[in-house]
Amino acid sequence: MSGTRIVVAGAGAIGLFVGGLLAAAGRDVAFLGRARIAAEIAEHGLHLSDIEGGAWSIAPEVSEDPAVLAGADVVLVCVKSGASAEMGALIAAHAPEGAVVISLQNGVRNGDILRAALPGRDVRAGMVGFNVVALGQGRFHRATSGEVMIGTGPGDWAEALDVPGLVFEDMLGFEAVQWGKLLLNLTNAINALSGLPLREMLMDRDWRRVMAAQLSEALAVLSEAGIDAAVPAKAPGWAIPFILRLPTWAFQRVAAPMLQVDGAAKTSMVADLEAGRRTEIDVLQGEILALAAGQDREMPVMTRVTEAIRAAERDGLRPVAASSLLV
Ligand SMILES: NC(=O)C1=CN([C@@H]2O[C@H](COP(=O)(O)OP(=O)(O)OC[C@H]3O[C@@H](n4cnc5c(N)ncnc54)[C@H](OP(=O)(O)O)[C@@H]3O)[C@@H](O)[C@H]2O)C=CC1
Numbered sequence: 391m392s393g394t395r396i397v398v399a400g401a402g403a404i405g406l407f408v409g410g411l412l413a414a415a416g417r418d419v420a421f422l423g424r425a426r427i428a429a430e431i432a433e434h435g436l437h438l439s440d441i442e443g444g445a446w447s448i449a450p451e452v453s454e455d456p457a458v459l460a461g462a463d464v465v466l467v468c469v470k471s472g473a474s475a476e477m478g479a480l481i482a483a484h485a486p487e488g489a490v491v492i493s494l495q496n497g498v499r500n501g502d503i504l505r506a507a508l509p510g511r512d513v514r515a516g517m518v519g520f521n522v523v524a525l526g527q528g529r530f531h532r533a534t535s536g537e538v539m540i541g542t543g544p545g546d547w548a549e550a551l552d553v554p555g556l557v558f559e560d561m562l563g564f565e566a567v568q569w570g571k572l573l574l575n576l577t578n579a580i581n582a583l584s585g586l587p588l589r590e591m592l593m594d595r596d597w598r599r600v601m602a603a604q605l606s607e608a609l610a611v612l613s614e615a616g617i618d619a620a621v622p623a624k625a626p627g628w629a630i631p632f633i634l635r636l637p638t639w640a641f642q643r644v645a646a647p648m649l650q651v652d653g654a655a656k657t658s659m660v661a662d663l664e665a666g667r668r669t670e671i672d673v674l675q676g677e678i679l680a681l682a683a684g685q686d687r688e689m690p691v692m693t694r695v696t697e698a699i700r701a702a703e704r705d706g707l708r709p710v711a712a713s714s715l716l717v
């Protein structure tokens with residue numbers, strides 16, 4: 391890996407955490423990000439922590455100039471889905487043709503969006519299985535456990551990017567991984583609407599009922615569409631709605647691995663709404679609702695969740711009652 395330059399395209403929660411761990415392990419990492427992040431990191435440095443008690447501090451430079459892509463051997467795309475096309479164009483203009491481009495984004499289409507902007511280049515989809523929250527003053531905390539997975543292709547990039555604190559794996563059949571992650575990400579919206587940290591929400595049976603109802607709707611849609619989804623959980627996808635509906639004492643026993651979430655965890659959609667940004671609802675719930683429309687299928691809970699997020703994008707985030715989302 392020596393002599394290999396990694397460029398993080400989109401220095402936010404995921405980009406700074408993943409790139410930060412790579413830099414802390416001695417990799418050559420450059421960061422492309424916004425002026426406010428560049429200023430925050432220049433003032434405070436970058437301080438990473440995780441649920442297992444890991445802690446890393448480095449002082450990287452975040453550049454606002456896309457020319458930083460020029461020396462890249464690997465580009466890790468870490469922008470929100472709505473910014474993928476624009477980032478793809480910047481990579482096309484500035485990164486070497488031979489650089490491998492890896493999307494570390496949620497949603498199932500970012501790989502294709504980047505491929506369209508980068509014809510003929512090695513573009514891989516990826517999946518980040520953990521949650522990172524920005525705590526301010528250059529501090530970013532991984533609040534759950536989880537790995538990074540990428541689609542297979544030429545060169546063993548997963549091994550090259552696997553460093554202490556960061557598990558990278560490559561996988562055949564990556565589409566199922568992405569759909570499985572999308573199913574998990576349907577929770578992002580519910581977490582935002584609950585107004586609760588992720589762990590507190592998971593401990594509340596009423597909120598778990600909303601999660602279960604929405605997930606059941608989604609599973610029916612994917613099944614009819616013939617789409618395989620490998621949910622990143624110890625239980626198979628079909629069993630998760632049953633587990634979620636259990637009384638809390640039983641849920642705590644059966645779902646112990648799902649509860650490896652510390653009090654700081656809140657999903658990336660919460661961060662978007664708190665910052666007054668548009669969310670990724672269109673590439674998460676929107677993806678399933680589009681399939682459901684083609685199946686003439688009603689999706690009452692997912693539709694309510696989606697409408698509530700659109701209202702929050704418009705009018706600001708106000709917590710709602712779990713019962714208002716159920717039918
Ligand atoms: N946070 C999490 O825990 C997880 C997130 N993910 C996924 O990872 C992806 C990234 O999420 P996350 O890190 O939370 O997002 P963030 O919003 O924290 O980070 C993205 C950063 O990229 C910046 N950016 C966008 N376009 C450009 C550009 N052209 N040049 C420079 N900087 C740019 C954004 O700035 P601005 O906002 O001003 O556009 C923002 O600061 C998403 O798809 C998300 O769903 C996956 C797993 C977990």
Ligand SMILES: CC(C)(CO)C(=O)C(=O)O
Nearest residue numbers: 519520521574575657658
């Ligand atoms: C929390 C997690 C890991 C799953 O919903 C996530 O992907 C996010 O915050 O976007």
